[in-house]
Amino acid sequence: MDFTISEELQALRYNIRGFAEEVIEPKAQEIEENDKIPEEIIEQAKALGLFGMSIPEEYGGTGLNLLERCIILEELGRTQNGFSSLLGAHTGIGSTGIVEMASEDLKQRYLPRMATGELIGAFALTEPNAGSDATNLKTTAELKDGKWVINGLKHFITNGPVADVITVMAITDKSKGARGGITAFAVEKNFPGFSVGTVEKKMGLKGSYTSELVFEDCEVPQENVIGEIGRGYANALKILNKGRITLGARCVGTSNKLVELCTTYAQQRIQFGQPIASFQGIQWMLADMATQTEAARYLTYRTAWAADHGDPVIKESSMVKLFASEVLAKVVDMAVQVHGGMGYMKEFPIERFYRDARITRIYEGTSEIQKIIIANRLLKEFKVDA
Amino acid sequence: MNILVCLKQTFDTEAKIELKDGKINAQGIKNIINPYDEFAVEEALKLKEANGGEVTTISVGSDQTQEALRQALAMGADKAILVEFPNSDEHATAKALAKAVQGMEFDLILGGHVAIDDNSGQIAIRLAEELDLPQVNVVTKLEINDGKAVCTREIEGGVQIVETPLPTVITCQKGLNEPRYPSLKGIMQAKKKELKRIGLEELGLTVDNKVEILEVFLPPQKEAGKVIEGEAEEAAGELVRLLKEEAKVI
Ligand SMILES: Cc1cc2nc3c(=O)[nH]c(=O)nc-3n(C[C@H](O)[C@H](O)[C@H](O)COP(=O)(O)OP(=O)(O)OC[C@H]3O[C@@H](n4cnc5c(N)ncnc54)[C@H](O)[C@@H]3O)c2cc1C
Numbered sequence: 001m002d003f004t005i006s007e008e009l010q011a012l013r014y015n016i017r018g019f020a021e022e023v024i025e026p027k028a029q030e031i032e033e034n035d036k037i038p039e040e041i042i043e044q045a046k047a048l049g050l051f052g053m054s055i056p057e058e059y060g061g062t063g064l065n066l067l068e069r070c071i072i073l074e075e076l077g078r079t080q081n082g083f084s085s086l087l088g089a090h091t092g093i094g095s096t097g098i099v100e101m102a103s104e105d106l107k108q109r110y111l112p113r114m115a116t117g118e119l120i121g122a123f124a125l126t127e128p129n130a131g132s133d134a135t136n137l138k139t140t141a142e143l144k145d146g147k148w149v150i151n152g153l154k155h156f157i158t159n160g161p162v163a164d165v166i167t168v169m170a171i172t173d174k175s176k177g178a179r180g181g182i183t184a185f186a187v188e189k190n191f192p193g194f195s196v197g198t199v200e201k202k203m204g205l206k207g208s209y210t211s212e213l214v215f216e217d218c219e220v221p222q223e224n225v226i227g228e229i230g231r232g233y234a235n236a237l238k239i240l241n242k243g244r245i246t247l248g249a250r251c252v253g254t255s256n257k258l259v260e261l262c263t264t265y266a267q268q269r270i271q272f273g274q275p276i277a278s279f280q281g282i283q284w285m286l287a288d289m290a291t292q293t294e295a296a297r298y299l300t301y302r303t304a305w306a307a308d309h310g311d312p313v314i315k316e317s318s319m320v321k322l323f324a325s326e327v328l329a330k331v332v333d334m335a336v337q338v339h340g341g342m343g344y345m346k347e348f349p350i351e352r353f354y355r356d357a358r359i360t361r362i363y364e365g366t367s368e369i370q371k372i373i374i375a376n377r378l379l380k381e382f383k384v385d386a
Numbered sequence: 387m388n389i390l391v392c393l394k395q396t397f398d399t400e401a402k403i404e405l406k407d408g409k410i411n412a413q414g415i416k417n418i419i420n421p422y423d424e425f426a427v428e429e430a431l432k433l434k435e436a437n438g439g440e441v442t443t444i445s446v447g448s449d450q451t452q453e454a455l456r457q458a459l460a461m462g463a464d465k466a467i468l469v470e471f472p473n474s475d476e477h478a479t480a481k482a483l484a485k486a487v488q489g490m491e492f493d494l495i496l497g498g499h500v501a502i503d504d505n506s507g508q509i510a511i512r513l514a515e516e517l518d519l520p521q522v523n524v525v526t527k528l529e530i531n532d533g534k535a536v537c538t539r540e541i542e543g544g545v546q547i548v549e550t551p552l553p554t555v556i557t558c559q560k561g562l563n564e565p566r567y568p569s570l571k572g573i574m575q576a577k578k579k580e581l582k583r584i585g586l587e588e589l590g591l592t593v594d595n596k597v598e599i600l601e602v603f604l605p606p607q608k609e610a611g612k613v614i615e616g617e618a619e620e621a622a623g624e625l626v627r628l629l630k631e632e633a634k635v636i
Binding site: 007008011012014015018019023044047048049050052053062064072 | 416453456457460566567568569570571573574576577
């Protein structure tokens with residue numbers, strides 16, 4: 001077992017941290033206030049190739065593996081998380097379907113421009129009546145006169161209002177349901193019958209937009225089917241599976257940043273004539289925060305590494321998502337506590353991290369759903385015949 | 387247009403410097419490309435993008451210096467040369483650089499005007515002398531046309547514009563450009579680019595340091611500021627007294 005990180009990966013971490021701390025962090029407050037990521041940050045991220053990190057080299061991206069992407073998202077997790085949410089959705093769930101399951105024609109059509117960030121991706125599975133129970137979709141796609149016609153409503157879709165190409169899950173055969181009845185489509189924003197609905201007002205993730213997507217007799221060419229007809233649900237699970245690992249990395253990055261912020265603050269804040277860091281009550285929090293973060297980090301990287309080596313990591317990636325987001329929840333709560341009233345003020349980044357942390361236990365599958373996935377795998381692995 | 391960029395690896399500007407056994411304790415300290423040398427790398431890359439050619443970075447240093455050279459390769463330099471010669475002084479470094487670039491074809495040598503660690507600002511100047519090339523220092527704007535370099539440099543109370551034929555040595559100052567972040571592609575490709583290591587023996591150079599460092603010490607700790615209380619008149623009187631008696635500046 002070798003845990004050393006190659007020189008290349010160290011350079012990757014060093015440079016992304018520089019970008020996060022020197023370019024994004026100084027604008028974090030502004031992003032929070034305006035609910036908008038400044039154009040120059042987006043442009044610079046494009047120039048760096050961040051939008052193409054997961055897209056293979058032959059389509060103009062950098063084709064980084066999961067471990068490399070985890071390093072990038074961990075570093076971005078240390079700063080304003082609206083940006084990492086936007087980028088995470090584009091480079092993860094918003095493009096994985098096209099990269100891994102789409103026809104060569106679709107790849108050629110979309111990936112080179114997705115790699116540069118000219119086209120932004122999104123992934124639309126969730127509906128008002130299909131959240132955790134993602135099989136309960138109502139959105140339908142019917143083949144009429146050589147075209148697929150989609151009708152329905154998606155909601156809570158990250159990048160919804162800014163996306164150019166969206167991976168949309170719809171029912172193509174009601175009788176089959178999730179087992180062969182759902183299909184994935186690549187829908188362009190200017191296809192007739194497509195529109196963006198309400199843009200949600202959220203607790204956090206400022207600058208990243210989440211909205212409804214409305215399909216009214218939306219016409220989609222047949223060649224825009226992603227993967228096989230009827231394999232949509234299986235494909236959605238595969239797409240989400242990988243997203244969970246990079247989401248874990250983002251949680252690790254935020255947790256780690258919080259450990260640093262708290263350890264610094266605790267030495268500077270004087271109460272009872274001494275730094276609060278000298279109180280055991282504070283030290284125990286710091287130790288717990290750091291230990292849990294480290295545990296989450298190794299689970300995340302081990303799983304990313306295993307996935308890069310061809311392991312399906314279904315149970316493990318759910319463990320990463322579950323554990324890293326639950327760790328972040330504990331860490332960010334302690335971070336507010338260490339900062340006292342300051343932790344509650346917008347003037348300090350802790351307040352923003354606190355709001356942004358909350359969503360990580362909900363989207364891309366709630367904690368409860370991750371536990372169901374893990375337990376189901378366990379029950380299969382150790383099945384006792386009745 | 388072929389450009390050589392001389393660069394040095396230095397401690398990060400935000401690193402906390404501590405001493406151990408009379409030396410700077412390098413453990414746990416992050417290293418960077420000297421910021422002024424980074425301007426030189428950026429300028430070379432811009433000139434290459436505009437005119438074609440090749441950018442070669444060169445550094446005299448230790449094994450660890452490779453990191454800085456790789457970073458320059460990640461930014462977009464084509465090749466790198468590491469002259470393995472740790473702890474060389476200014477005289478010896480310039481000799482080694484001069485020897486290493488001998489026989490290479492270049493139109494321009496760029497470097498920072500000073501390194502932020504030892505602040506000596508001698509290397510590029512000495513190198514130009516060794517190579518018998520013209521030199522322009524502390525440049526904030528550079529234009530290359532028709533085999534000539536037109537350089538703007540800040541001087542006391544104004545700017546000076548200097549023209550020199552190529553090849554020439556130019557040292558870079560803040561304001562010249564805004565160094566880029568390496569792209570993901572650049573970072574991932576840096577490992578595959580050529581980084582040549584040469585020892586002094588291979589260079590056929592024997593040179594000794596002329597400078598010996600006698601002592602390294604940290605500047606005295608800054609003392610907490612003093613707030614003078616009271617009415618303006620009284621406070622001003624106290625301030626004058628302190629400036630005279632304690633600070634001894636008037
Ligand atoms: C900011 C944001 C961005 C999002 N981005 C996207 C996106 O880009 N694409 C997309 O498709 N979706 C997206 N979503 C949707 C997200 O994935 C869902 O919100 C999530 O899966 C939960 O679904 P729900 O909100 O309908 O909650 P519900 O499913 O209604 O869950 C409510 C509660 O019930 C629990 N629960 C449900 N079923 C069970 C069970 N069987 N056992 C135990 N507990 C259970 C849940 O864990 C949860 O605690 C986003 C959501 C948000 C808030």
